[in-house]
Amino acid sequence: MTKILVDGVEVDVPGDFTLLQACEQAGVEVPRFCYHERLSIAGNCRMCLVEVKGGPPKPQASCAMSVKDLRPGPNGAPPEVLTKSPMVKKAREGVMEFLLINHPLDCPICDQGGECDLQDQALVFGVDSSRYHENKRAVEDKYIGVLVKTEMNRCIHCTRCVRFTAEVAGTGDMGAIGRGEDMEITTYLESAMTSELQGNVADLCPVGALLPKPQSFRARPWEYQKTETIDVMDALGSAIRVDSRGREVMRILPRINDLVNEEWISDKARQIVDGLKTQRLDRPYIRENGRLRPASWREALAAVAAKTKATSPSRIGALVGDLAAVEETFALKLLAQQLGTPNLDCRQDGAKLDPKFGRASYLFNATIAGIEQAGAALIIGANPRKESPVLNARIRKRWLKGDFKISLVGERADLTYGYDYLGAGPESLLQFIRSAKPAERLLVVVGQGALARDDGEAALTLAAQAAQSLGGLSDGWNGFSVLHTAAARVGALDLGFTPGAGGLDARAMAKTGALDLIFNLGADEIAIEPGAFVVYIGAHGDRGAHRADVILPGAAYTEKSGLYVNTEGRVQRAFRVVFPPGEAREDWAVLRALSGALGNPLPFDSLAALRRRLVETHPHFAQVDEIAEGESAQIVALANHPAVAMKDPFVPAIQNFYFTNPIARASAVMAECSALAQGRFAQAAE
């Protein structure tokens, strides 16, 4: 630790801290554009200049000079940083004047206006007028993809976007061509960015040069109602802020949560906004003569009640989809218990995860932040880049630090980091377990691609064996990590929403003739064969609704408060941003009303009462933002199961990153991204 004076306040900071960090430690704000905590240091905007005593006698870029670069005074007095001296004031004014030389004065028509770093800092640190009378520089706008719009006159060359794509996203999409005044930020010859995290460059841009394209010219930042909630597009549970205006969700931004998503979110989490407005089920429907007709709630519930009463309990089933919150899953489970059916399942993809093996058997036990502590990694049947891009960035972050050997069993893919390819199927994994040397703190990532198949249990067992024998289990380290793709899955498994004694699983339920009545709570990734009477409770007119006999309109994730459990087992709360459209209601309320129509109301009348009931039976749901850890012993027990795996290669769980759920499939922006990713989209003309 090194002592340093910041504006006369002494702080004790590690020697490798930068002056800027030391200033922050002392509570002094230093303006900056290019510096970003999670990116490498560029030192090119010069806005963070400070005056130092004990260093060079000229303004110093505080982001690029570390505390240990400064000398103490002759009598051992600590070095000093001044951020309010006349020299600093003049330096900042000078830098700001230079930045503004070529920056257009188009704030009134700029979408960044109101949340623009340059605007704010010009107000605080700049001067009131310009001495510049020459022509401003003009730069061609670039096409860099469907999610980010460019307005390159505004660019101040901080290179945050370049560093982000090179370091965090790992695709190296963006760069700076030319030099000096002619420097331009662009992708390679107007090609679209290829990263699943590309939307983040618009957040990083301190000015209005890179802006989210779908939100162009829609609203001003001060018009938004801001709600902090949780993303459900993948099982990571990224912290997001949903901005709404009136009854409309306008945009989604990441929030900082170092334990989960740092400050990134995937493009799917960010840009499914338009999917929340299209293909919505805003009133109940009943199928008559093969066609769905709009109906009233009373009619629809009566139709369901009549069918339920006419069906024997063993012929009734309940399915939970990928976006359901814990509360409605719990309500559906209570309803199923009332009806007396053992046919429950939340694993519509057929994944062989089961609470009977213990909670550790289906959690990402290493935790997301724990990836950075891992010593080596083994990825089994997963493509983390598609299944959870932000988590993939975390693996890449660990890989960039070096000394991190990654091995992969499954399908070859560009994961943005290097790995040893072991083979396609279980036998390669088996061979690796037998021959590989144990590593310290091995991270075993098991994807749904390895589990959602007939021998999924064997794959799970093999993964546990790998963790056990190759260094995945040690004191304070449980590297056995299941990477989920569905936000609802862990919560539903926690609730034990799996077939009871003699019950059918999802795939068996979907077969013709298996059941007569299926309650489908937003399960759209499973094809229910003709035969059964399907009651679909969900928000979007997707596959589930097309197959339904009665549709009870529910709420999308931005329209309901609820708990979600992410892939590492972290319980998180999502909050309602806007109300569901039309006659749609929150799903738990739909189930409560349905139970009323069946003549046996569920024992709660409010979400709070439902939550109380939930916590009584499952106390860990009360620990919001916490992880109830799984026990390593459960992995050891799992590893001791006999495992006979098939020879088929593992197929990744997600084929098309942009179309994994009904909301994403309803989004035109996602469709555009998907078309681009498939290479079918004609590149924008020069």
Next chain:
Amino acid sequence: MSTRRLAEDQPASFEFTPENKAWLETQIAKYPDGRQASMVVPALWQAQKQNDNWLPQAAIEKVADALGMAKIRVLEIATFYSMFNLEPVGKYFIQLCGTTPCLLAGSDEIIEVLQRRVGPQRRVTDDGLFSWIEVECLGACCNAPMVQINDDYYEDLTAENFEKLLDNLAAGRPVKIGSQIGRVSSEPVGKLTSLTSFYGDGAK
């Protein structure tokens, strides 16, 4: 200098000659594993030399592939350094220094010759022999005005001797590199005007 873009007309492909390929391989092998990107400037330079002194898009992509770099990284380098020509140049590529010392010594006369005989900047003559561009100081101010033609400097130019130089080049006759008025490197043009005696000789 102005914004530099790749040429409109691009060849469909670019392939290193067998010799250059072998050269590239031996050079790449000199760099430690994972540091091959350091090789990018020599690789581009070799590609440019092979391709009549200019870099097509295909060559940029070839170099990116060879060194395992993102294409944009190589494009950054190619657009940053003015020594990489992004569009075709004449067989004799004339870089004229127009910075202050050359201008004071009469580079505008040379420019006039170039405009008359070669045409506007960055345009190759119909016979493919010449193209020219004005550049910043080439560091031969003592011998101003001067041009660089391909790899060599031609100094102490006047409108007359420069025209003759161009004639000789066009006709394929041998030309003199360096000063065109016969002085050796940057010695004084006439007689010595200073340091005419050894130290102490002049003291009385």
